[in-house]
Amino acid sequence: MTSFAEPMSYWEVARENFFKKSxxxxxxxxxxxxxxxxxxxxxxxxxxxxxxYVFPCALNLGTYGTARKRGDNVCRFASANFDLEVQARLDKxxxxxxxxxxxxxxxxxxxxLKSGHKLGGFEIFIHGDLPNSAGLSSSASVELLMAVALNxxxxxxxxxxxxxxxxxxxxxxxxxxxxxxxxQFAVAMGRKxxxxxxxxxxxxxxxxxxxxxxxxLIITNTNKPRQLAGSVYNTRRSECESALKSLQAKLSxxxxxxxxxxxxxxxxxLIADETCRKRAKHIVYExxxxxxxxxxxxxxxxxxxxxxxxxxxxxLRDLYEVTGYELDTLAAAAWEQDGVAGSxxxxxxxxxxxxxxxxxxxxxxxxxxVGEIYQRATGLKADFYVVETGGGAGVF
Numbered sequence: 001m002t003s004f005a006e007p008m009s010y011w012e013v014a015r016e017n018f019f020k021k022s023x024x025x026x027x028x029x030x031x032x033x034x035x036x037x038x039x040x041x042x043x044x045x046x047x048x049x050x051x052x053y054v055f056p057c058a059l060n061l062g063t064y065g066t067a068r069k070r071g072d073n074v075c076r077f078a079s080a081n082f083d084l085e086v087q088a089r090l091d092k093x094x095x096x097x098x099x100x101x102x103x104x105x106x107x108x109x110x111x112x113l114k115s116g117h118k119l120g121g122f123e124i125f126i127h128g129d130l131p132n133s134a135g136l137s138s139s140a141s142v143e144l145l146m147a148v149a150l151n152x153x154x155x156x157x158x159x160x161x162x163x164x165x166x167x168x169x170x171x172x173x174x175x176x177x178x179x180x181x182x183x184q185f186a187v188a189m190g191r192k193x194x195x196x197x198x199x200x201x202x203x204x205x206x207x208x209x210x211x212x213x214x215x216x217l218i219i220t221n222t223n224k225p226r227q228l229a230g231s232v233y234n235t236r237r238s239e240c241e242s243a244l245k246s247l248q249a250k251l252s253x254x255x256x257x258x259x260x261x262x263x264x265x266x267x268x269x270l271i272a273d274e275t276c277r278k279r280a281k282h283i284v285y286e287x288x289x290x291x292x293x294x295x296x297x298x299x300x301x302x303x304x305x306x307x308x309x310x311x312x313x314x315x316l317r318d319l320y321e322v323t324g325y326e327l328d329t330l331a332a333a334a335w336e337q338d339g340v341a342g343s344x345x346x347x348x349x350x351x352x353x354x355x356x357x358x359x360x361x362x363x364x365x366x367x368x369x370v371g372e373i374y375q376r377a378t379g380l381k382a383d384f385y386v387v388e389t390g391g392g393a394g395v396f
Contacts, residue, residue: 011080011127015066018078018085018125022070029069029122032152036145036393037062038136039186040219040355041346042195043305043312044290046320048180050240051201051255052287055294056182057210058190060390063128063141067149070121075109077102080127090119095174104139107174108146111166117156124149131221131383136346136353139175140183143167144393147188152395160392161203164188178234190392197294201255208294210389213302215341215359220334220370221383222326224351233348236279236322243280246271256283282319286312306342306357310335313344313354322349326378330354333373337366 022028037058044054070076078085079101086102093110095103105124112119126145130138147163150156158166164184171177171184181200189196194207244256247270253259264284271277289308296304313331317323323331327345331354334343339362346355358366367384374382 014078014080015125015127018076019066019068019123022076022123027071029153031066031068032149033396034065034067034145034149034152034394035062035396036065036141036148037187037190037390038130038138038141039183039190040136040217040353040387041182041186042355043293043309043344044182044286045312045316045344045346046236046240046322046348047257047283047287047290048182048198048200049178049237050180050244050257050283050287052199052257052283053290054182054186054198054200055195055208055290056186056198057195057389058186058192058392059130059136060388061129061136061385062187062390062393063126063130063138063145064396065124065126065145065149067122067124067153069153070123072121074121074123075106076123077105078125080125081132090121095176101142103175104142104171105146107170108143108167109150110174111170112147112150112156115166117150117154117158119150119154122150122153131223131353131385136219137183137187139171139177140167140187141393143170144184144187148393148395160188161185163393178237188392190390192389192391194389197290201257208298210297211300212357213300215302215339215357216363216386217388218356218358218363218366219346219385219387220330220354220356220374221385222330222351222353222374222378223380223383224324224326232322232350236320239276239279240283242273243271243276246273246276247280256280257287259284259287261285261288278319278321282315286315289315302341302357306340309342309344309355309357316345316349320349324350326351326374326380327354329374329377330370330382333370334366336373337369338362340366 039056041056073090076087151158167184195210198205293308334356339359341357343356
């Protein structure tokens with residue numbers, strides 16, 4: 001830990017104060033430092049919980065944490081990003097809206113205990129450079145941070161994939177967001193300079209080199225926050241399940257991700273509800289786009305990859321209806337700029353971010369022009385992040 005003799009940033013001071021006011025009379029364990037990345041999904045949106053393919057990569061932005069064991073049965077949580085400190089007993093962990101962001105950490109702790117791992121008291125201080133509620137998976141980032149911290153401190157011996165699955169269950173069952181596996185998997189399994197082609201049904205995956213040939217990944221934040229638990233995310237999942245049930249009257253399938261476009265077109269009439277039919281069509285064609293896009297990237301066809309990114313956004317706008325005015329404005333502004341291979345919303349939608357592939361020599365103009373168009377149209381100021389790929393969550 002940094003000493004007060006050294007110059008310290010705000011978060012370092014906050015961390016120092018957090019550990020100094022611990023209040024535990026028992027023995028403390030040594031300090032561990034951790035990092036857990038955010039993620040951006042390049043293509044394949046809302047396909048994960050439908051048994052389809054996704055293509056995310058971990059980022060060099062994320063969540064940092066410092067943790068240690070305590071000599072009692074108490075767990076303490078604090079963050080430099082939020083003015084909230086939470087404390088709970090290991091034998092009395094429960095969800096409460098008043099606990100805010102700490103519910104994600106408590107949920108992971110609860111899943112560890114219910115999986116039979118022996119934990120003791122601990123305290124953890126976190127800070128991050130991911131924009132909150134922006135669709136870059138800040139929730140999965142803190143979940144995996146907690147998972148790797150508990151795994152290291154209490155020598156649980158869990159593999160990264162298993163921590164991803166446990167963290168997903170925490171978000172589903174403790175927080176109440178019925179998310180798929182993509183976010184937690186990408187955060188846990190990320191590899192620098194690679195994206196992950198993941199089959200979300202079987203959890204088969206392949207690392208694909210992310211070679212952008214003189215282009216940047218630029219993430220643009222609408223600065224219109226969205227809360228998954230309070231959004232229509234669970235509604236979209238329910239609509240897909242309804243469409244699947246209709247198709248199962250004639251087809252032996254377990255998920256929409258099993259369908260080809262040809263089979264879907266032949267049997268789509270089984271889905272009587274037009275809204276549910278549109279949701280299913282997006283999933284089926286988005287899954288096809290992922291497989292095609294990854295092949296184009298491997299072949300070095302960045303322009304073709306970018307065109308499929310654009311098509312993905314249009315489908316999310318018109319069929320899945322999860323974009324909204326702000327995201328559509330950003331995407332349309334990006335499509336107009338020179339040097340842009342492709343641009344689309346990323347994440348659950350209704351605010352959050354777009355991801356764009358932009359030539360290095362066009363990046364400055366892209367940021368200036370898109371920012372100007374967006375602010376004029378919405379009254380909001382967008383934030384731009386030129387990002388790199390990163391590795392998965394672990395000891396820092």
